[in-house]
Amino acid sequence: IDPLHPTRFLVAAYELRWPLMVLFAAMAANCVASMVYHAAPDNERLYWTRLFASVTFGAFLTVVTGDRVDYRLGKILISPLAIAGVWAAWRWHRTELEGHGDTRSYSLVEFGTPIVVLLTLLLFPRHRHAHRRRADNYSSSIADHGDAYAARRPREYEDVMLHVQRHPHIFSTRSLLRMVALYVAALVADVADRVVYAATVHLVSGHTVKHVLLLGVCWEMV
Numbered sequence: 001i002d003p004l005h006p007t008r009f010l011v012a013a014y015e016l017r018w019p020l021m022v023l024f025a026a027m028a029a030n031c032v033a034s035m036v037y038h039a040a041p042d043n044e045r046l047y048w049t050r051l052f053a054s055v056t057f058g059a060f061l062t063v064v065t066g067d068r069v070d071y072r073l074g075k076i077l078i079s080p081l082a083i084a085g086v087w088a089a090w091r092w093h094r095t096e097l098e099g100h101g102d103t104r105s106y107s108l109v110e111f112g113t114p115i116v117v118l119l120t121l122l123l124f125p126r127h128r129h130a131h132r133r134r135a136d137n138y139s140s141s142i143a144d145h146g147d148a149y150a151a152r153r154p155r156e157y158e159d160v161m162l163h164v165q166r167h168p169h170i171f172s173t174r175s176l177l178r179m180v181a182l183y184v185a186a187l188v189a190d191v192a193d194r195v196v197y198a199a200t201v202h203l204v205s206g207h208t209v210k211h212v213l214l215l216g217v218c219w220e221m222v
Contacts, residue, residue, distance in 0.1 A: 015066065047096075063170060067171065113183075
């Protein structure tokens with residue numbers, strides 16, 4: 001095991017703390033908005049669901065880019081990608097109010113996210129050397145904090161260090177591939193909503209399957 005793995009993971013989590021906070025906050029808000037929408041579906045409530053979903057996509061891409069390419073790039077991208085997500089949802093909502101709902105901007109976010117993630121994994125499968133230098137700079141500080149944490153909660157500390165030794169990235173390659181696979185399956189299930197509903201003798205719709213699969217994505221993410 002590379003002794004710098006724990007340091008790399010902790011440095012990445014610290015450097016990308018704001019994108020990570022935006023990611024999980026937007027994901028939680030999307031869950032609430034989705035529940036509100038399904039309780040009484042209308043375009044106004046769907047707008048908020050899509051808005052938080054778009055911000056989630058942008059924050060997720062930011063974390064993956066920062067973790068795989070460069071921390072600074074990840075911190076720079078969080079604002080423009082989040083704003084782009086808000087704009088994509090707003091544009092759909094505005095055109096819907098005008099009577100000709102245009103979903104192209106939102107679809108670009110929805111379908112483009114897994115493609116960009118796969119391209120990032122293909123082009124940057126491992127850490128860049130800059131990450132190693134940054135890890136060296138942080139190693140002594142992290143070691144001090146780690147010792148203090150280990151003294152307070154030794155069993156939790158052992159579990160954390162075992163995890164980060166095995167997975168130096170915030171999201172491991174296997175985890176990202178599982179998330180992409182579940183997400184693509186969810187999109188397919190949603191498109192085949194009526195087919196799934198008929199195939200299950202009107203017990204389960206494809207849209208319901210979509211939400212179950214997306215729950216798997218969230219579970220894999222946390």
